[in-house]
Amino acid sequence: MGQVLSVSQLEKSYEVRKTPFSVKKILIRAVDKVSFNLEKGRTLGIVGESGSGKSTLARCLLLLERPDDGTVRFDRYDLTAMSEKELRDIRKEMQIIFQDPYSSLNPRKRIFDTIAEPILFHGIASRDEVKQKVLDVFQTVGLDEDFVKKYPHEMSGGQRQRVAIGRALATNPTLLVADEPVSSLDVSIQAQIVNLFMDIRERSEISMIFISHDLNIVRFISDEIMVMYRGRIVEKGTKNDVFSMPLHPYTRMLIAASQGTFQTVKDENGAFVDQGCNYYPRCEKRERECARRVPELVGTEDHTIACFMEQE
Ligand SMILES: Nc1ncnc2c1ncn2[C@@H]1O[C@H](COP(=O)(O)OP(=O)(O)OP(=O)(O)O)[C@@H](O)[C@H]1O
Ligand SMILES: [Mg+2]
Known part of the structure; x- marks a missing residue:
């Protein structure tokens, strides 16, 4: 195709x-x-x-x-x-x-x-x-x-x-x-x-x-x-992969919120971060590394994520 x-x-x-x-x-x-x-x-x-x-x-x-x-x-x-x-x-x-x-x-x-x-x-x-x-x-x-x-x-x-x-x-x-x-x-x-x-x-x-x-x-x-x-893609993949195996903490939060099992955390930090991962201020899995560098999208053709914590 x-x-x-x-x-x-x-x-x-x-x-x-x-x-x-x-x-x-x-x-x-x-x-x-x-x-x-x-x-x-x-x-x-x-x-x-x-x-x-x-x-x-x-x-x-x-x-x-x-x-x-x-x-x-x-x-x-x-x-x-x-x-x-x-x-x-x-x-x-x-x-x-x-x-x-x-x-x-x-x-x-x-x-x-x-x-x-x-x-x-x-x-x-x-x-x-x-x-x-x-x-x-x-x-x-x-x-x-x-x-x-x-x-x-x-x-x-x-x-x-x-x-x-x-x-x-x-x-x-x-x-x-x-x-x-x-x-x-x-x-x-x-x-x-x-x-x-x-x-x-x-x-x-x-x-x-x-x-x-x-x-x-x-x-x-x-x-x-x-x-x-x-403004950034944090996760991308086939529908099945993303919904049955969400990898990025943000995707997981969105899915939990859509199922009513989790209240969306409001983004209190209004400004965009200057460096590192945009999701850093809200992320429960964050490490110091995440504030320093922007994670690239990596993975397979079917499923990619931009997160240091969930990548091999
Ligand atoms: N013409 C514009 N001038 C200034 N800022 C803008 C303009 N258009 C969009 N923005 C800003 O760019 C960002 C992205 O906006 P956008 O409308 O693309 O988001 P969205 O994902 O479509 O949101 P929504 O779900 O509310 O439709 C926001 O911070 C918005 O305020
Ligand atoms: Mg819109």
Whole structure:
């Protein structure tokens, strides 16, 4: 199987004020030397607490935001070396779905036009064929044909998310990035939308990145799991390996918290550490070594971790 995505040493930092009134600025390494591959037809789940850099990574992968350093190879293209114009031509191959379908849909556009727009823009169907194509998309995402004339505010959250998914799928993308696509929905609706993602996976050769802070959802949908903490990958592997044999203390804590057997320890040290492992301030297994050097990701193809304490 070919590689759809190959990411190497990706970096993105932001300079922010320490507090709203301070002059002093600090550098937040939102994505810090992230490298990974995604094979065709596979789904990679990305987990991590709020602020771990999941959304920043998603934006950088699709070049919606320019990374500071590193490369993103998509199919046979080096996205990081491409101009905005060149990127525009291959955007139809890589689509993103955001958490809040309400803000990602144009409130003044009927659903028909919302889905027809990318189809026409990318020349996927002519004006004569577009109606049928939109109806095909409706069918794929389980929307009734009656919705064509509606506006986003006339629909429920779940229905709106179906529209957002339909709009993303309308161009038959090779890669779909879903950033917390069910977090804003009621629990009962979440299951329906997760099932829709499962259907899409099964019916097409699409490769997916599914971002969520909810481990139970990521576990359900992914082939591989990547755990992020403060911009860095701390553990990565097949779903089975990561969930049945979590190695990094942070992953273990997240899994315990998702099973309700452990309360998440709040991160009291607000600043990013200057050197060493980012998880050091919270880690129960920490040794002095951990504060001195950044642990590299090591292990096998199926399972890697960045932790001195759990490596052989
Ligand atoms: N445009 C920006 N300007 C300044 N700081 C930013 C910007 N975008 C993100 N950050 C910071 O980068 C870090 C990572 O943020 P990001 O939104 O990528 O995390 P996340 O894992 O998606 O979190 P969440 O689960 O809350 O969505 C955070 O500290 C955030 O405050
Ligand atoms: Mg986010």
